[in-house]
Amino acid sequence: MTIGPTGSGKVSLARQMARSGLALDLGDFGPEVIAKAKLCLLDFLSCAFEAGHHP
Numbered sequence: 001m002t003i004g005p006t007g008s009g010k011v012s013l014a015r016q017m018a019r020s021g022l023a024l025d026l027g028d029f030g031p032e033v034i035a036k037a038k039l040c041l042l043d044f045l046s047c048a049f050e051a052g053h054h055p
Contacts, residue, residue: 026034 029037
């Protein structure tokens with residue numbers, strides 16, 4: 001795993017996504033959007049943890 005720019009000088013997709021997420025102002029979204037995003041994130045994490053032991 002590399003931290004920072006890759007050897008080619010490009011920033012990884014994961015880092016770009018993290019920066020985009022951190023740049024969001026949650027005040028720009030309504031409460032229903034925030035609630036749905038939380039539900040989707042929890043669903044994703046539960047699937048990822050459950051699938052962690054599969055090849």
